[in-house]
Amino acid sequence: MKKFIMFFFFLLIPLTVESLEISSGSLNQNYSGIKNVSSLILTGTMDARDFRFIRDSLQVNYLDISGITITQWSGKYGTISNCNILYPANTIPQGAFEIDTNLLSIILPNNILVIDTQAFEGTSLTSIIIPESVKSIGVSSFLDCNSLTSISIPNSVTSVKGAAFMHCYSLQSVVLGSGLTSIGSSAFNSDNVVSVVNNSSLNVTNLFPDVTSDIKEVNVSAPPKIYYDLRGNRCIPEKGVYICIQGNVTTKVLINK
Numbered sequence: 001m002k003k004f005i006m007f008f009f010f011l012l013i014p015l016t017v018e019s020l021e022i023s024s025g026s027l028n029q030n031y032s033g034i035k036n037v038s039s040l041i042l043t044g045t046m047d048a049r050d051f052r053f054i055r056d057s058l059q060v061n062y063l064d065i066s067g068i069t070i071t072q073w074s075g076k077y078g079t080i081s082n083c084n085i086l087y088p089a090n091t092i093p094q095g096a097f098e099i100d101t102n103l104l105s106i107i108l109p110n111n112i113l114v115i116d117t118q119a120f121e122g123t124s125l126t127s128i129i130i131p132e133s134v135k136s137i138g139v140s141s142f143l144d145c146n147s148l149t150s151i152s153i154p155n156s157v158t159s160v161k162g163a164a165f166m167h168c169y170s171l172q173s174v175v176l177g178s179g180l181t182s183i184g185s186s187a188f189n190s191d192n193v194v195s196v197v198n199n200s201s202l203n204v205t206n207l208f209p210d211v212t213s214d215i216k217e218v219n220v221s222a223p224p225k226i227y228y229d230l231r232g233n234r235c236i237p238e239k240g241v242y243i244c245i246q247g248n249v250t251t252k253v254l255i256n257k
Contacts (some may be wrong), residue, residue, distance in 0.1 A: 022046060024071045028053040035059075043067035048078030048087035051096040055079065062105040092119045094138065099123075104147075115141050117161075139166050139184070146170055153177045155199070160187050169220045174208075177201050183207065 020031060027042075027050040034040065039062040040054070046068050054060060057059040072089040076082055079095040087093045096117040097103050103123045110131040117138040126147045130137070132154045139161040142148060145228070150173035151165060157177055162184030165171060173195040174188060180200035188207050196208050 017041070018183060019043075022050065024073065025049045030056070032057075036061050038062065040064070041067075047071050047073035047074065048093040048096075049075075051093050052077065052079045055097050055100045059102045060103055061104045063103065063105070066107045066109055068109050070109065070112065088114070090114070090133075094118055096120070097123050114138065117141060118143065118150050120145060130154055130157070135159070137161060140142060140166065143167060149173070149177070153180065155179045157183070162187060163189070165189075176202070176204065205208050 016037045017036050018037040019041040019078055020027075020034070022031070022083045023042045023084055024045045024047040035058055036193040037058070038060060040058070040060045041064040044067070046065070047070065054063070069091055070092070071101050072087065074084070074086045076084045078085065078087050079093045079098070087130050090112050092108070092112060093116040096116070096119045097106075098118045098120075099122040101122065101124050103120075103125060105125065106128060108129070111133055112131060113133060114136045115134060115138055116131070117140060119138065119141045121140050121143040123145055124147050124212055125142075126144050126149060128142075128148070128151070130151075130153065134154065134157055136159045137153070137157060140163045141161070142151075142165045144167045145165070146167070146169050148165075148168045151168075151171065152175040153160065155177040156163045158179050158181050161179065164184065165174075166186050168188075169192060171188070172192055174193055175197045176183075176199055178199040179200075180202055183202060183204065193208055196203055196204070203245065
């Protein structure tokens with residue numbers, strides 16, 4: 001099954017594909033000849049220095065690091081310029097792909113714990129699968145990802161920091177996992193979200209005002225079989241949202257908790 005997925009993943013890619021096994025900090029030193037590849041598969045280990053090289057020196061559109069283990073590193077030449085800081089293991093480093101508009105798609109390792117501050121800010125990602133291992137999504141980690149259309153927060157995530165998905169103007173669908181205990185200010189500041197599935201115990205009405213503006217408080221444990229919003233549209237509860245029908249248009253709106 002994985003081979004089929006990978007085949008399909010690269011079937012639509014017309015440009016150069018390169019597959020490399022690397023060790024932490026070696027990408028810039030030993031593989032400078034890959035600067036023209038559009039699709040890159042990496043295995044082995046890597047740290048903040050390698051992320052910086054990909055971001056600043058390559059023009060990769062499709063990146064597969066599912067076979068990578070991210071190791072700890074401390075120094076000035078990581079993803080944050082001229083700052084001597086510690087980059088933790090099993091973490092997508094802060095600023096890892098910041099403003100890398102070449103990046104369209106990425107497959108992440110299933111052992112990462114944190115997506116750090118501004119990790120994917122300003123990229124051209126259209127979608128991303130966040131692994132079930134992730135516990136925290138950092139401040140502004142997906143800020144200004146204007147091509148991102150949907151996001152599903154896995155049940156493993158306990159915290160989504162402020163502005164994490166702010167100004168993602170194409171974002172229409174959001175799924176919130178059951179493990180969420182905190183969501184920061186303006187984490188989902190987007191006017192175009194039309195579908196929200198909230199599996200957490202948090203009240204997120206204020207985060208999606210346009211989605212929930214027509215929905216009254218209801219008893220989630222026993223929602224009515226049929227509900228009419230303030231505009232008189234007929235709505236039916238289904239898996240944490242109401243399916244609302246207005247003429248020939250069907251939309252989903254959040255059931256408040």
